[in-house]
Amino acid sequence: MRGRRSGKQPEERGHGRGSEEPAPTERRPLVMVSDAELLEAVLRLGAAAGCELLTAHDPAEARRSWKDVPLVVLDAAAARRCTESGLPRRGRVVVAVCGQPSAVVWEQAVEVGAEHVVSLPEAESWLVAALAEAAEGGRGDGAVLAVLGGRGGAGASVLAAAVAVTAVRAGDRALLVDCDPLGGGVDLVLGAEDLGGLRWPGVGVGDGRVPAAALHAALPAPDVGGGGGGLAVLSCDRSPHGPSPAAVGSVLAAGRRAGETVVCDLPRYPTDAAVAALRAADFTVLVVPADVRSCAAAARVAAVVGEHGGAVGLVVRGPAPGGIAPDEVATALDLPLVAAMRPEPGLARALERGTAPGRPRGPLAAAATAVLAELKAAATGHRP
DSSP states (O other), X not given: OTTOOOOOOOOTTOOSSOSOOOOOGGGSOEEEOOXXXXXXXXXXXXXXXXXXXXXXXXXXXXXXTTTTSSXXXXXXXXXXXXXXXXXXXXXXXXXXXXXXXXXXXXXXXXXXXXXXXXEETTTHHHHHHHHHXXXXXXXXXXXXXXXXXXXXXXXXXXXXXXXXXXXXXXXXXXXXXXXXXXXOOGGGTTTOTTSOXXXXXXOXXXXXXXXXXXXXXXXXOOOOOOXXXXXXXXXOTTOSOOOOHHHHHHHHHHHHHTTOEEEEEOOSSOOHHHHHHHHHOSEEEEEEESSHHHHHHHHHHHHHHHTTOSEEXXXXXXXXXXXXXXXXXXXXXXXXXXXXXXXXXXXXXXXXXXXXXXXXXXXXXXXXXXXXXXXXXXXXXXXX
């Protein structure tokens, strides 16, 4: 394909970033459980949560990291020993038991200052979620953007990729999610089609909770430069089968929990997965070329988007062969204008050569920066 390879299928065992560094101590939950059966269950749940666990055999060993870890999991015996050893009270302590807790267990939990007493296996899903949130830092301040075109070929995928790249270059971690199974794969827009890592057909998250760190480790991670952030790309590949709504919801929730900028490239037609992304988005951008036919098509798309709520903005892309002004497009569609983007010289050639969009300066970078500002304002509830 014009000097690029696009037919190569990625190996599912490949990773975008290679081996991950061990999690720092302050992000690893601490486990002190003397019951062998219960300890095995907690370690299994830690693996399901995708996080490393610190284990301690006695209070003296636990004391080394007691104040720094994000979560402590104890059994009843460990809770008693921690209290007797004078370990200071702290937040986010969980006492786990097999079966129903007895009155003695509740007393020991109160003595150690536990916030929760959980019964396994009934509370397994709750504990997996708590472990995953602790390992990820539990920021929960990420933002989700949906991008779609007013008509075919409007440039929505290019803008979505540029927004993700711009976020990374500003120091954020970003996740670019492809929800358009007939779009050819958003990895092609970034020149990342030959990078190892999973695409949607190989990502089996279902409706479960997935750690963002595990996603970043498993997905293609093109090097786009930047100020310390990182980009992971979840593409539809060259398969006609897109993700399920539940899977999209799980992935977007993972990025949000981890404080990432999540950008969704959506089709114009309302698939179930696209609707799930629209409902989860803090802000939606409609990309419309500045011509009459595009405006007519975009009016139908805008009506569909409006059915699912949320803030919607408009990016008008030039040239305007008939002289239609961006403000006129915004008025016709009754949408606020986020950016008017004039043609960027050399963009089409760069994309054909596999160069990621979003160079530091130019019309596309300016539009991406404006969209990011609107996204952050919508996510925090403070409009500029």
